[in-house]
Amino acid sequence: MKDEINSQPVKHVIEHIKKQISERQILPGERLPSERKLSELLKVSRSHVREALQKLELYGIVKTYPQSGTVVSEFSKDQLDTMITDALKISRYDFSSLVYVRVLLEIEVCKLCAINRTEEDLKNIENTLVELEEKFDTDLRVEKDFAFHQAIAQGGHNPVISSLLLIITPDILKYYQKYKVCAVPQKTVHAEHREMLQKIKDRDKEGMKELVLRHLANLIDFAKMSAKGDIPEFEYGHI
Numbered sequence: 001m002k003d004e005i006n007s008q009p010v011k012h013v014i015e016h017i018k019k020q021i022s023e024r025q026i027l028p029g030e031r032l033p034s035e036r037k038l039s040e041l042l043k044v045s046r047s048h049v050r051e052a053l054q055k056l057e058l059y060g061i062v063k064t065y066p067q068s069g070t071v072v073s074e075f076s077k078d079q080l081d082t083m084i085t086d087a088l089k090i091s092r093y094d095f096s097s098l099v100y101v102r103v104l105l106e107i108e109v110c111k112l113c114a115i116n117r118t119e120e121d122l123k124n125i126e127n128t129l130v131e132l133e134e135k136f137d138t139d140l141r142v143e144k145d146f147a148f149h150q151a152i153a154q155g156g157h158n159p160v161i162s163s164l165l166l167i168i169t170p171d172i173l174k175y176y177q178k179y180k181v182c183a184v185p186q187k188t189v190h191a192e193h194r195e196m197l198q199k200i201k202d203r204d205k206e207g208m209k210e211l212v213l214r215h216l217a218n219l220i221d222f223a224k225m226s227a228k229g230d231i232p233e234f235e236y237g238h239i
Helices: 002-022 035-042 046-058 077-092 095-116 119-134 141-155 159-179 186-201 208-215 217-226
Strands: 062-065 069-072
Touching: 002 035, 002 046, 035 046, 046 062, 046 141, 046 159, 095 141, 095 159, 095 186, 095 208, 095 217, 119 141, 119 186, 141 159, 141 186, 186 208, 208 217
Parallel strands: none
Antiparallel strands: 062 069
């Protein structure tokens, strides 16, 4: 109940920004008001504004530039409207179910990327991985990790799977920060990411399932422990 109450100011901020975009008061490429102005206008705390903007950024709806503010991404109004609606709806799903679906999709998308990736995709994946490694010990780690996995999803060239991951992954990643789910040694994480990249470079889809399960093992274990009631076949051995 407490989490639901606390989420209302964040939802209020997102709804306000959605309305501004829908009514074309803010166009793609234009800057949003500052956190302070949004806080004063909507009568919510700056921390709630910041959380709303972070969620919108994880979905790719906005982009924050240091010392320049937050800018609406270059999507059409209809695309942005749909993405924000998805961002608001996703809270009704429980965490363990989200993780289960993410694992299914990650396994498939890594295989597809190994088969379908282009040289441009490889360059994009490698660039996002370098950025993640550089920002691993900063507050940007979660954002950069999301960008890396999304780059792989895009390299699979299946827009449906890519969109599904875009919808469900940000809410999962919030748990990384809140509960420190991903307390895995830095060397291990880097090695697994590099192993993914190498398999994709070599067009080697074999072993991707084992690699993804190993890479997400901590998250899977946490999801099993947090599951409320019995979840049929919350087992990844049969995937």
